[in-house]
Amino acid sequence: MKKALIIPAIAGTAALVFILAAFTGKVETQPNRKTLREIPKGCVFRTVMGEESSDSSFMYLTPDRVALSVTRGLSWIARAQNQNGGWGAGSHYRQDIMDPHAVQTDPATTSMVAMALLRSGSTLTSGEYSKQLGKALHYLLNAVETSPAASYNITQLTNTQIQTKLGANIDVVLTAQFLSNILEHTEHDKALTERVKKNLNTCVVKIQRAQDRDGSMRGDGWAGVLQSSFATTALEAAQANGARVDEDALRKSREFQKNNYDAKTGESKTDRGAGIVLYSVSGSTRASAKEARRVQEEMELAKRSGKLPQSAAPSAENLEKIGFTKDDAIRYSTAYEVYQSAKQTAQRDEVMDGFGNNGGEEFLSYLQTGEGMIIGKDQSWKNWYENMSGRLIKIQNNDGSWNGHHCITSPVFCTATCLLILSVNNDVERLIKMGKEK
Numbered sequence: 001m002k003k004a005l006i007i008p009a010i011a012g013t014a015a016l017v018f019i020l021a022a023f024t025g026k027v028e029t030q031p032n033r034k035t036l037r038e039i040p041k042g043c044v045f046r047t048v049m050g051e052e053s054s055d056s057s058f059m060y061l062t063p064d065r066v067a068l069s070v071t072r073g074l075s076w077i078a079r080a081q082n083q084n085g086g087w088g089a090g091s092h093y094r095q096d097i098m099d100p101h102a103v104q105t106d107p108a109t110t111s112m113v114a115m116a117l118l119r120s121g122s123t124l125t126s127g128e129y130s131k132q133l134g135k136a137l138h139y140l141l142n143a144v145e146t147s148p149a150a151s152y153n154i155t156q157l158t159n160t161q162i163q164t165k166l167g168a169n170i171d172v173v174l175t176a177q178f179l180s181n182i183l184e185h186t187e188h189d190k191a192l193t194e195r196v197k198k199n200l201n202t203c204v205v206k207i208q209r210a211q212d213r214d215g216s217m218r219g220d221g222w223a224g225v226l227q228s229s230f231a232t233t234a235l236e237a238a239q240a241n242g243a244r245v246d247e248d249a250l251r252k253s254r255e256f257q258k259n260n261y262d263a264k265t266g267e268s269k270t271d272r273g274a275g276i277v278l279y280s281v282s283g284s285t286r287a288s289a290k291e292a293r294r295v296q297e298e299m300e301l302a303k304r305s306g307k308l309p310q311s312a313a314p315s316a317e318n319l320e321k322i323g324f325t326k327d328d329a330i331r332y333s334t335a336y337e338v339y340q341s342a343k344q345t346a347q348r349d350e351v352m353d354g355f356g357n358n359g360g361e362e363f364l365s366y367l368q369t370g371e372g373m374i375i376g377k378d379q380s381w382k383n384w385y386e387n388m389s390g391r392l393i394k395i396q397n398n399d400g401s402w403n404g405h406h407c408i409t410s411p412v413f414c415t416a417t418c419l420l421i422l423s424v425n426n427d428v429e430r431l432i433k434m435g436k437e438k
Contacts, residue, residue: 091104112413115177117132143155207234291437346365402415
């Protein structure tokens with residue numbers, strides 16, 4: 001059976017051909033097209049619970065233009081890896097340096113690249129970039145294990161582009177996210193599994209120690225709201241993978257993000273987002289997605305069972321009627337309102353323009369919005385993807401990389417983030433599973 005990267009955007013007869021191929025085990029691809037991920041027989045209809053279903057809404061054959069763009073990006077970024085296994089974004093004070101081998105490696109950038117390699121189809125034991133991924137993992141494990149126990153972060157480097165723009169503790173946040181993502185791919189090596197789990201818990205402790213009273217992360221950068229947003233994501237992923245996450249810390253982290261957006265007025269707090277609505281509203285979308293999804297699912301169940309009429313709105317009053325406590329009903333209904341409003345705001349053209357041109361912060365914001373929509377099982381994410389993939393392909397450099405034009409300009413960091421966006425459908429099952437409240 002041939003390989004294919006699973007990303008949305010086919011329709012009509014092409015969709016029918018692909019669905020039929022799932023049963024025959026044959027997937028036709030265009031001549032000379034380099035494909036990236038094998039689709040198991042029948043997986044077009046497979047749900048996250050491992051059952052067969054007629055819902056194929058998230059499974060699509062990769063558009064040729066996206067497959068080519070991802071392939072070129074992966075090739076460029078693999079060549080950018082340094083001898084020690086890491087990648088670097090460079091100093092805030094030397095944003096003009098675009099040579100990936102002329103800058104120091106850092107954990108934040110390495111984590112983003114490693115997550116992009118993993119999402120694009122490579123694992124520690126298979127895939128075109130398995131060796132690069134393995135070297136990156138050991139680089140990051142060493143960074144965690146050699147960091148002082150009392151420190152917030154896992155590197156002695158300061159003033160990197162990523163730290164200055166996002167926050168001083170972004171390295172430990174993104175490393176925690178990667179360790180959560182890679183954990184299931186370490187089953188071939190029991191000792192490695194235990195090592196990854198131990199290091200993930202170390203990162204969680206550092207993140208929670210760096211949390212401020214309002215739920216944000218200390219050490220704000222220019223767009224510190226993004227550091228806090230990714231901290232929420234990291235804690236959610238760590239919890240889903242069995243790490244010791246303090247529930248109160250996670251709740252406060254989510255509340256901080258949600259409080260940056262007023263669903264009634266559509267206004268965003270941008271004081272910790274460099275005055276840019278996009279940076280704040282994308283975090284609000286991502287942080288409220290999991291709770292909004294629970295509201296949607298509980299309301300649908302109540303309507304099917306006759307507990308609520310079909311016209312019932314997801315209000316706090318109705319949530320109380322179906323078993324939520326009063327406090328939870330208020331919290332969850334607010335999250336639902338924030339999510340529904342924030343996701344719309346985050347996709348308005350004037351908001352997506354961000355600072356006015358593309359920087360790493362814009363790419364990160366797009367990623368948060370898209371992942372939030374998938375976690376929320378929101379079918380409209382496909383519209384987001386079609387718009388976003390078109391935007392990114394247009395601005396890809398001739399050598400296969402992307403770079404920012406303000407703030408985070410690093411071609412390595414920007415390329416990794418763009419690859420994470422373009423290949424996000426490979427992670428649909430994992431993201432949906434992570435978004436299911438227990």
